[in-house]
Every structure is written in structure tokens, then in C-alpha cells.
Amino acid sequence: MFFYISFLRPPPTQSSPSTPIHITPQISNDLRTEPYTDSQDIYYSWAPYPQPAHPPPPSLPPQPTSPTQYLKTTRPIKLTTYRPSSLFKEIPVPPPLGVRENQQWQLILSATPSKTPNYIIDLGESNVGHGIPFPVISMPVVFSAKGVSKGGGGKKQERVERIYRFSNGRAGGEESGNTEVVMDFCDLKITEQTSFDLDKNDQFREQKIWDSGIGLSSWLAEFKASDQNRLGEPLDILWDGLFSSEARHIIELGAGTGIVSLTLASLRNSLSHLNSPTPDKVIATDLESAVPLLNHNISSNHSLYPTNTPQADILDWDEEELPESVTSLGSIDVILMSDVTYNTDSFPALLSTTSKLLRIGDKPPVILLGYKERHEAERSLWSMMESIGVRLEKIGQRRGFADPPVEIWFGRVFR
Structure with a gap:
């Protein structure tokens, strides 16, 4: 924490x-x-x-x-x-x-x-x-x-x-044959809404940073800096979904302030143009009330991802239909989630939405989850995920100031 x-x-x-x-x-x-x-x-x-x-x-x-x-x-x-x-x-x-x-x-x-x-x-x-x-x-x-x-x-x-600061190592200019890694330091400015709003479940909430967003963003920055040639399964699969130089389609559920999507888009900025004529699609989704702040944070940090700007869209887990921006992708590479477990009553809706996303395209996406335990009942999500064919395994953590840590989990379809 x-x-x-x-x-x-x-x-x-x-x-x-x-x-x-x-x-x-x-x-x-x-x-x-x-x-x-x-x-x-x-x-x-x-x-x-x-x-x-x-x-x-x-x-x-x-x-x-x-x-x-x-x-x-x-x-x-x-x-x-x-x-x-x-x-x-x-x-x-x-x-x-x-x-x-x-x-x-x-x-x-x-x-x-x-x-x-x-x-x-x-x-x-x-x-x-x-x-x-x-x-x-x-x-x-x-x-x-x-x-x-x-x-x-x-x-x-x-x-x-x-x-928030993180380094974004990138290769030197290809034209000159320079393969030296150049370190860019990215400063990501995230605005939080501290006044309380009433959400759709009649609960007061703030649009602010939660621990799992910071923990997952920090882990992503470290993961990108790792040697991909030494990664075993399943990290090599996750690396391909997150940091391939081919264009990627990435969806975040319950994005809140957008820190995870914006960190990933910034980390991909030096990659996304290399081997693909089409841009990335990084879509940060949440309830309608969260979208104005999401858009504000996206535009405030435009210089970090000029070639692959993320977009914000409304995705209500209780709605039957996914937004057109998502269904039109044709395929999804990674589903991001952080701090989506705070309300166990929302688990059926979350699983329904996840199941729909897994069926977009011929190859199901992988899942990257940042999780901090607030109550042991939240762990029921793991068995519920298996009911839709997804198995989660822990691949890292960020302890922060004290326990409980932010746990990093990788998920994929096993059947």
C-alpha cells in the first residue's frame, strides 16, 4: 500500500x-x-x-x-x-x-x-x-x-x-545504424477529482489515484526495461501483447484517472511506429461520469504519445452492448484492469463484460490485473474468472510503503 x-x-x-x-x-x-x-x-x-x-x-x-x-x-x-x-x-x-x-x-x-x-x-x-x-x-x-x-x-x-516519472528507453536512430539505447524521462501529470460524486451504484466515490494504478504502472515501466530475450512463459506472451512494435489494441476497464492506460501509451510511443502502418488503439473505459476527467488527463499529456494518443470511452459493465469503439477493433491484444475488485457486487457484470471482450477476434486477449486486497471476499473473482475460461497467475508485486502489496496478475484463456 x-x-x-x-x-x-x-x-x-x-x-x-x-x-x-x-x-x-x-x-x-x-x-x-x-x-x-x-x-x-x-x-x-x-x-x-x-x-x-x-x-x-x-x-x-x-x-x-x-x-x-x-x-x-x-x-x-x-x-x-x-x-x-x-x-x-x-x-x-x-x-x-x-x-x-x-x-x-x-x-x-x-x-x-x-x-x-x-x-x-x-x-x-x-x-x-x-x-x-x-x-x-x-x-x-x-x-x-x-x-x-x-x-x-x-x-x-x-x-x-x-x-509521475518513468524512463522510456528507446533505440537510437535506425538510419544511422545506431542501436544505442537512449533514455527518455517521461513526466506524466495526473489530475484527480477530490470532490465526491454519486456513482451509478449510489456510492460516493472520488476520481482519484488508487494504489493498484500506481503499482501496475510502476511494474509496466520496469517490465518494458527488462530483457525480452530472457523472458520465459508467460511473460514473453505478455511482452508481445504490451510492447511489440506491431500496432496493438488494448482496453482498460474501470480506468478512473487513466494512469495505467496513459503510462502504457507513453511506454509504447517509441515502439508503435516501427513496424506497423496503423496506429495503436489504447482505449481507457469507465462510467460516463469519469470520461471528462479521463479526456482531461489524456490531453494534458499529449506530448508523451503524439503518435498513438489514447482515447476515453464509456463502458458500463451492466450494459448489454459494448461501445462501437471497442467492437470495431476486430481484435484485442490486452485487457488491463486495476482496482476493479472493490465492489464484489459488480463481479457478475465485470465477468460478463470480460467474456464479451474475450470473444472479439479470432485470438482471445490476455489480461493484466493490478490488485490490492481490501477484503478476502474479493478473492472470489479468481474462481469466477475460471468459470469463463480464464486462469490468473501472479507475476509480480509492488509493496510500496507497507503491506498489503499491489499484486500483478496475468490471465489467459485456458480452454
Whole structure:
């Protein structure tokens, strides 16, 4: 599991340049149901929005391919020491030094002042999230005295951002015969919706990052960097579905913010154009209420996959018909799933949808599942999968900060 810094009381959308903003930071699990039980220093910094054009500091690694590049930020300063006993403590944050009327700045909260840059979540680390909560970035705060009430704050923000980094090794230019691996660093910016919406099952939910999405994305980044010639079965089969230089059709169920689909599309960007005249089709699906945020995250990271942009579509597991964008593919190579087991009542609908996807094309797709156990009853999915001819086997995991880990499972049709 992972721990996240977030806002119990978020920053306002607007604040006076001459007064502090007030926030309540928290550190908890992905569902915000388990507070962090130790003490932890929290540091704050400000990043101007939009970012000014500037080169990366010479001490940093090669320039990343990203919508963010390297954020120009103020020096991190200790804000508070988080303790469970002061969970609801309201804390003033000074505005950026020298802020001017109508400027916009984003607030960054992190658990360390020394890591460079300290707002990055490094998915390339196999021990991602070990020993440190993830940082968070607010949406822009408009610093303007116009229209601000005497209380000093405007409407509270309802979204946050996090930035995830991973390397995308690619071969050098074919024309020159250069086969040297060039390391591109991808910075993926994911926006989360932190206000609660009522979903179709009359349950309140947030469109935010869940542990399995991070664990599976991190595993994908490591898997792509592995030596495919040394992969035995079934990893060689999975590699072909995920990272072949031929065009691939990949569907994600319950995509949420889209982090898994967007990570995979970014990793495939250096591959998809090599041996195929047709582009990839990576389709991130979820309920209708999730699609606007999915589209936002896809467009925010367009520079990571200019040749194979993913698409978002509505796929309600309770509906009889699959969307036309899926049925028109003719074949599917991989079905992605992460954190699809939180509601066991949805399992029959999930299996029905999976069964339909398995029948598209002459060759059934393989399944890649990221799973973190929240209740032992969720494990019933494994036997239910066998009832539709799918066998799952564990191929990896990401432990994160503590148990339970995010488990990585491979599935394929066995009959």
C-alpha cells in the first residue's frame, strides 16, 4: 500500500496577495480511510502558473519528455510536522514572496526538501513509495484582492495534481545504424477529482489515484526495461501483447484517472511506429461520469504519445452492448484492469463484460490485473474468472510503503 499527502481542507481558488491561505494537510491511504500513524515533516513550495520557459538545472538528469518539464518552484520550507493527534489542524501558508495582483501559483506539499525535484513520484523505482508519502500539487490559486471576502478565501478547490516519472528507453536512430539505447524521462501529470460524486451504484466515490494504478504502472515501466530475450512463459506472451512494435489494441476497464492506460501509451510511443502502418488503439473505459476527467488527463499529456494518443470511452459493465469503439477493433491484444475488485457486487457484470471482450477476434486477449486486497471476499473473482475460461497467475508485486502489496496478475484463456 501507499500513503498520500492530500488536503483535508484544500486551498481556495482565489486569495488576497497580502494574506496567508489556510489549509489542513493530511496523510492517509488511497481511500483516505486510514490515517498515517507516525509523525512526518511536511514541506511547502510554490510553482508559478503557467510555468516560465527555462532550461533544466545542469545537475538534473536528461530533459524529460513531459507536459511539465522541470517545474520552477520556490525553495521548499517546512510547513508543519504531521501527527495523528493533530489531524484536523488548520495551518496558514504564506503567499509566494513578491506575489503580484492576478498572478497564479500552485502549492506543492512534499515529505522531503532534499529530493530533486521533490514533487516527483518515481514510478521507475521498484520500491516506489517505500518509506515516504507521495507529494501533492494544488490547482492554481489566483492571488487577487478583488472580490475576496473578509475571511480571506474564495471557493475551495476540488482537484489536485500529481506528477509521475518513468524512463522510456528507446533505440537510437535506425538510419544511422545506431542501436544505442537512449533514455527518455517521461513526466506524466495526473489530475484527480477530490470532490465526491454519486456513482451509478449510489456510492460516493472520488476520481482519484488508487494504489493498484500506481503499482501496475510502476511494474509496466520496469517490465518494458527488462530483457525480452530472457523472458520465459508467460511473460514473453505478455511482452508481445504490451510492447511489440506491431500496432496493438488494448482496453482498460474501470480506468478512473487513466494512469495505467496513459503510462502504457507513453511506454509504447517509441515502439508503435516501427513496424506497423496503423496506429495503436489504447482505449481507457469507465462510467460516463469519469470520461471528462479521463479526456482531461489524456490531453494534458499529449506530448508523451503524439503518435498513438489514447482515447476515453464509456463502458458500463451492466450494459448489454459494448461501445462501437471497442467492437470495431476486430481484435484485442490486452485487457488491463486495476482496482476493479472493490465492489464484489459488480463481479457478475465485470465477468460478463470480460467474456464479451474475450470473444472479439479470432485470438482471445490476455489480461493484466493490478490488485490490492481490501477484503478476502474479493478473492472470489479468481474462481469466477475460471468459470469463463480464464486462469490468473501472479507475476509480480509492488509493496510500496507497507503491506498489503499491489499484486500483478496475468490471465489467459485456458480452454
